[in-house]
Amino acid sequence: MMLRAKSLLRVLSTTLAMALLPSVAMGGHDDAPPTCMDERNQVLEYNNEVVVHWVKTTRNQYRARAHINGTVVKLYGRKGGHEHLSVQIGSNVTEVIEVIYNTAFGEVEREIDVGSSVQACGDYITSNKPTGHYRASPDGAILHWVHKSTKHSHHHGYLMIDGILYGDEEPAY
Structure with missing residues (x-):
């Protein structure tokens, strides 16, 4: 019950902060998430508690859709055209996920800071062991495809940092 109250408080405070922050829209878009x-084409609300459960209990390479709301706790930097950041999504400091954003779908115009609020929708993958040429995530799981989809068979994702929407531009390939 305490975790649910804290999650609700975090959602409400983030929503209030987004309403009070000046909006810097990308491409003229409204910055509402x-x-x-x-996967069933149903609206997915924030599912932080479920994602925390997946990180702790699922086998390597387990996949699902995820919609998270949290706070940046570590910056892993840019690698191969992707920004990597660790986002705390639970009440415990170990309840984190690595969010990977493809900058071909729009550069992150502001510096990302530890403490920045993050909302993201994309594909969850448990990543606790190396697979092929991919390393294991330091957080044990990743959230990627947090951008517009160029494939009709794949749902769109998004990344919002401190109320600024990213991932809605046409890719710059």
């Missing part, structure tokens, strides 16, 4: 869709 887009709708996140699951």
Whole structure:
């Protein structure tokens, strides 16, 4: 019950902060978070508690859709055209996920800081062991495809940092 109250408080405080912050829209778009869709084409609300459970209990390479709301706790930097950041999504400091954003879908115009609020929708993958040429995530799981989809068979994702929407531009390939 305490975790649910803290999660609700975090969502409310983030929503209030986003309403009070000056909006810097990318491409003229409104910076309200887009709708996140699951695999069955149903609206997916924030599911931080479920994602924390997946990180702790699922086998390597388990995949699902996720919609998270949290706080940046570590910056892993830019690698191969992707920004990597660790986002705390639970009440415990170990309840984190690595969010990976493809900058081909729009550069992050402001510096990302530890403490920045993050909302993201994308594909969850448990990543606690190396697979092929991919290393294991330091957080044990990743959230990627947090951008517009160029494939009709794949749902869109998004990344919002401190009320600024990213990932809605046409890719710069």
